[in-house]
Amino acid sequence: MVFSVIRDKWQPIIKQLEAVLGKKGVIKRKEELLTYECDGLPQYRQRPALVTLPKTTEEVSAIARICHENDIPWIARGAGTGLSGGALPVEDCVLIVTARMREVLEVDYENQRIVVQPGIINNWVTQTVSGAGFYYAPDPSSQIICSIGGNVAENSGGVHCLKYGTTTNHVLGLTIVTPEGDIVKIGGKVPETPGYDLTGLFVGSEGTLGIATEITLKILKTPDSICVVLADFNSIEEAGNAVAEIIRSGIIPAGMEMMDNFSINAVEDIVATQCYPRDAQAILLVELDGLEVEVTNYKEKVGEICLRCGARNITSAKDAPTRLKLWKGRKAAFAAMGKISPNYFVQDGVVPRSQLASVLSEISALGEQYGYRIANVFHAGDGNLHPLILYNQAEEGSFEKVEELGGEILKLCVRVGGSISGEHGIGSDKKCYMADMFTEADLETMQYVRSAFNPKGLANPEKIFPTPRTCGEAANAKKAEFKNIQAF
Amino acid sequence: MVFSVIRDKWQPIIKQLEAVLGKKGVIKRKEELLTYECDGLPQYRQRPALVTLPKTTEEVSAIARICHENDIPWIARGAGTGLSGGALPVEDCVLIVTARMREVLEVDYENQRIVVQPGIINNWVTQTVSGAGFYYAPDPSSQIICSIGGNVAENSGGVHCLKYGTTTNHVLGLTIVTPEGDIVKIGGKVPETPGYDLTGLFVGSEGTLGIATEITLKILKTPDSICVVLADFNSIEEAGNAVAEIIRSGIIPAGMEMMDNFSINAVEDIVATQCYPRDAQAILLVELDGLEVEVTNYKEKVGEICLRCGARNITSAKDAPTRLKLWKGRKAAFAAMGKISPNYFVQDGVVPRSQLASVLSEISALGEQYGYRIANVFHAGDGNLHPLILYNQAEEGSFEKVEELGGEILKLCVRVGGSISGEHGIGSDKKCYMADMFTEADLETMQYVRSAFNPKGLANPEKIFPTPRTCGEAANAKKAEFKNIQAF
Numbered sequence: 013m014v015f016s017v018i019r020d021k022w023q024p025i026i027k028q029l030e031a032v033l034g035k036k037g038v039i040k041r042k043e044e045l046l047t048y049e050c051d052g053l054p055q056y057r058q059r060p061a062l063v064t065l066p067k068t069t070e071e072v073s074a075i076a077r078i079c080h081e082n083d084i085p086w087i088a089r090g091a092g093t094g095l096s097g098g099a100l101p102v103e104d105c106v107l108i109v110t111a112r113m114r115e116v117l118e119v120d121y122e123n124q125r126i127v128v129q130p131g132i133i134n135n136w137v138t139q140t141v142s143g144a145g146f147y148y149a150p151d152p153s154s155q156i157i158c159s160i161g162g163n164v165a166e167n168s169g170g171v172h173c174l175k176y177g178t179t180t181n182h183v184l185g186l187t188i189v190t191p192e193g194d195i196v197k198i199g200g201k202v203p204e205t206p207g208y209d210l211t212g213l214f215v216g217s218e219g220t221l222g223i224a225t226e227i228t229l230k231i232l233k234t235p236d237s238i239c240v241v242l243a244d245f246n247s248i249e250e251a252g253n254a255v256a257e258i259i260r261s262g263i264i265p266a267g268m269e270m271m272d273n274f275s276i277n278a279v280e281d282i283v284a285t286q287c288y289p290r291d292a293q294a295i296l297l298v299e300l301d302g303l304e305v306e307v308t309n310y311k312e313k314v315g316e317i318c319l320r321c322g323a324r325n326i327t328s329a330k331d332a333p334t335r336l337k338l339w340k341g342r343k344a345a346f347a348a349m350g351k352i353s354p355n356y357f358v359q360d361g362v363v364p365r366s367q368l369a370s371v372l373s374e375i376s377a378l379g380e381q382y383g384y385r386i387a388n389v390f391h392a393g394d395g396n397l398h399p400l401i402l403y404n405q406a407e408e409g410s411f412e413k414v415e416e417l418g419g420e421i422l423k424l425c426v427r428v429g430g431s432i433s434g435e436h437g438i439g440s441d442k443k444c445y446m447a448d449m450f451t452e453a454d455l456e457t458m459q460y461v462r463s464a465f466n467p468k469g470l471a472n473p474e475k476i477f478p479t480p481r482t483c484g485e486a487a488n489a490k491k492a493e494f495k496n497i498q499a500f
Numbered sequence: 501m502v503f504s505v506i507r508d509k510w511q512p513i514i515k516q517l518e519a520v521l522g523k524k525g526v527i528k529r530k531e532e533l534l535t536y537e538c539d540g541l542p543q544y545r546q547r548p549a550l551v552t553l554p555k556t557t558e559e560v561s562a563i564a565r566i567c568h569e570n571d572i573p574w575i576a577r578g579a580g581t582g583l584s585g586g587a588l589p590v591e592d593c594v595l596i597v598t599a600r601m602r603e604v605l606e607v608d609y610e611n612q613r614i615v616v617q618p619g620i621i622n623n624w625v626t627q628t629v630s631g632a633g634f635y636y637a638p639d640p641s642s643q644i645i646c647s648i649g650g651n652v653a654e655n656s657g658g659v660h661c662l663k664y665g666t667t668t669n670h671v672l673g674l675t676i677v678t679p680e681g682d683i684v685k686i687g688g689k690v691p692e693t694p695g696y697d698l699t700g701l702f703v704g705s706e707g708t709l710g711i712a713t714e715i716t717l718k719i720l721k722t723p724d725s726i727c728v729v730l731a732d733f734n735s736i737e738e739a740g741n742a743v744a745e746i747i748r749s750g751i752i753p754a755g756m757e758m759m760d761n762f763s764i765n766a767v768e769d770i771v772a773t774q775c776y777p778r779d780a781q782a783i784l785l786v787e788l789d790g791l792e793v794e795v796t797n798y799k800e801k802v803g804e805i806c807l808r809c810g811a812r813n814i815t816s817a818k819d820a821p822t823r824l825k826l827w828k829g830r831k832a833a834f835a836a837m838g839k840i841s842p843n844y845f846v847q848d849g850v851v852p853r854s855q856l857a858s859v860l861s862e863i864s865a866l867g868e869q870y871g872y873r874i875a876n877v878f879h880a881g882d883g884n885l886h887p888l889i890l891y892n893q894a895e896e897g898s899f900e901k902v903e904e905l906g907g908e909i910l911k912l913c914v915r916v917g918g919s920i921s922g923e924h925g926i927g928s929d930k931k932c933y934m935a936d937m938f939t940e941a942d943l944e945t946m947q948y949v950r951s952a953f954n955p956k957g958l959a960n961p962e963k964i965f966p967t968p969r970t971c972g973e974a975a976n977a978k979k980a981e982f983k984n985i986q987a988f
Contacts, residue, residue: 123853204919206926430690458695461698
């Protein structure tokens with residue numbers, strides 16, 4: 013009866029948690045726990061010991077305190093859509109799931125603020141305020157299912173980040189529960205608050221510094237007018253030049269997305285937009301927003317620049333149905349890959365805009381070398397690449413090979429002065445590559461900060477930072493030996 | 501010979517520092533040290549033991565290491581223009597002055613980045629890149645004399661922060677020297693880097709986490725067209741409403757400044773702009789930038805909104821000389837106060853935009869209560885107030901009274917949901933008010949972060965955080981007793 017012995021160890025913990033959350037607030041049955049074994053990176057799995065479903069900041073604080081007192085690791089989880097395994101459980105851990113924390117706590121149109129609980133879905137924020145003429149700008153592809161709490165943890169981006177920035181630019185204040193269970197308010201409702209910018213530090217810390225339980229977001233005025241311009245090109249280079257020239261002209265589009273020939277055809281095969289020419293080597297989708305007169309003017313300028321850079325055709329749309337039609341293929345791109353290939357692996361890296369064309373051609377060469385096809389659909393304006401590596405997991409050892417190829421792509425991004433993550437985070441998936449981007453002193457400084465918040469290392473252990481256990485490289489072993497730091 | 505005994509204690513330190521910096525790199529003569537007794541807050545003074553003038557990151561690192569090994573507090577100082585006493589020396593400290601660190605290290609127009617040393621003057625960044633059609637957006641009033649390193653320490657703002665954000669939105673990466681002398685690179689050249697956002701944490705940390713020695717800044721395309729709209733009103737309320745209505749309309753002006761009747765008359769007395777009507781209770785200066793067509797359209801909209809809110813006259817200017825004429829009074833406002841009053845004290849607080857009119861009337865009532873005239877010249881769009889309290893320091897006890905009045909204004913800002921600093925920082929001047937804005941747990945969390953970087957507390961001690969020594973309040977005494985923290 014090994015199982016019951018293990019469970020018995022948890023009985024006093026379950027009792028304490030149920031005293032706070034009620035019986036319905038604690039999930040303990042093996043089959044119900046299965047759902048929580050992984051997030052949007054299904055290649056890694058681990059069952060948690062327990063799942064908790066708090067409703068309030070105070071309940072979250074009580075859970076964290078119970079874990080702290082009993083030395084139990086805990087992991088915050090929103091909607092579980094993260095792509096880097098940031099919410100992947102560790103052995104014998106408690107999950108704090110925010111699915112029952114979905115209240116809008118306050119809306120202040122005058123000062124353009126909304127206060128929400130972390131479990132609220134990204135898209136609901138815009139739905140809540142759109143009647144009054146406002147919206148919430150960060151729009152990850154998963155926006156109809158991902159949670160704001162998860163967006164805060166990963167500093168999520170999206171198509172509109174080119175003009176409006178990532179989540180960090182839209183979070184003004186947070187109530188957080190620290191790994192020791194303390195409730196701390198950071199930031200506020202005005203844009204600048206004194207002391208350290210802990211809000212900026214917390215956003216993107218991937219659950220390793222605590223959990224946000226109340227989030228004050230900036231809401232923006234819905235633009236008067238929106239226009240989408242679609243341009244198709246004979247080469248990636250031409251499209252890349254058009255991106256650089258548009259930015260150089262002083263126009264900052266709301267979004268600027270590129271798709272390569274392979275993605276175009278995959279999308280046309282599956283959703284048949286009939287907007288993207290199958291023989292184009294690249295298409296560019298440029299969204300412009302602002303006042304009517306401004307958008308009209310920008311639209312003309314963008315069209316001129318694209319033609320000057322070699323575009324074959326320019327289409328544009330201002331009315332919502334046609335705009336959605338032009339966007340349809342881009343929005344369906346990941347799903348299309350899922351249909352034309354048994355499996356795909358999305359990478360997320362950033363390169364300086366000036367390096368776009370050369371990096372894409374190197375990625376293509378790497379794909380050939382490893383024997384995999386790579387589709388490119390990405391936020392061109394920010395240089396945020398999303399190469400999709402197509403493969404078949406049923407083939408022995410294929411995922412390991414794909415991971416290696418993904419790693420080569422990240423190293424390439426770092427080599428040209430870019431970054432190993434644009435918007436998906438490091439999580440479990442990319443921690444091995446942190447040492448390619450940061451020196452020992454850099455990582456040590458981050459670990460000091462982590463320890464300041466998370467001295468026992470109980471909040472989301474084994475994430476972000478390289479550890480010998482997972483990287484298996486001697487070079488990394490050293491990096492985990494931080495003086496005075498209880499690294500996990 | 502007490503003096504020589506004290507100096508003798510410094511002889512081995514001087515020797516070590518001169519070995520790194522040469523004789524000219526270390527200032528030790530009493531009369532030369534006088535210059536460094538205070539920054540832009542002259543009411544507090546303290547002579548440093550030594551001043552060092554490094555030229556490179558490595559030299560800064562060597563100085564920090566010498567201080568660390570000998571337990572000597574050190575303070576980074578840029579141009580010394582800070583208004584909150586952030587660069588105020590403490591007893592027996594070493595200053596690290598960046599006056600010889602004024603190199604532009606790299607300019608990358610393609611990716612819109614510039615890398616500079618910290619001693620470079622804010623305005624020089626724009627001068628360096630303006631020929632190629634770029635500029636650096638944050639523009640504190642002191643921009644022709646303040647240093648970029650100081651801007652990073654204080655997260656400086658300026659007129660254009662309404663549209664473009666404060667310094668933190670324009671710093672992409674930093675090389676820092678930690679209080680232990682380590683050289684650490686944080687952030688990078690692309691907008692998003694993984695791991696903790698230490699760049700965001702460092703900007704605005706007022707020299708307490710280390711010193712930035714290389715700074716990567718974003719540069720922006722010079723706008724096609726700029727227009728300034730001047731509107732005058734019969735009441736502050738009307739002008740306040742116009743500010744709210746302009747923002748509500750979806751227009752984000754580059755800047756939106758307000759001056760009250762008292763400031764208008766002070767300015768007209770001194771610089772005679774002849775643009776600001778002396779009988780107006782408030783004027784609004786709205787700067788619009790962007791494409792020609794956009795600016796023209798915005799200008800009309802802003803004019804219409806102001807008239808609808810009760811403006812008496814609207815003037816506007818697109819050509820540079822007329823624009824400068826409209827701005828002249830605003831730019832000269834602080835200097836004008838210096839001429840009409842023996843002394844003045846600038847406060848810096850933030851209120852939610854919706855509270856502007858009511859807070860201004862409360863400030864005026866507080867002024868009457870204390871018997872001082874208060875001029876209001878401020879960044880209305882951000883709700884960032886700069887009340888100028890006019891007084892005569894020669895009158896016994898006047899500065900203490902003015903400080904108390906300034907404190908009341910800050911408490912009022914906090915009461916309405918605002919902040920005790922918009923852009924000048926906390927420094928030495930405002931640390932007593934931190935407890936009005938933050939709870940014990942909030943401040944404790946910041947102290948933990950400070951300790952992570954600055955375990956001995958040697959980098960800029962006695963700044964930001966309240967200490968019983970300066971606040972003298974029993975309530976604050978408790979807050980300094982942080983467990984495991986070596987607070988100063």
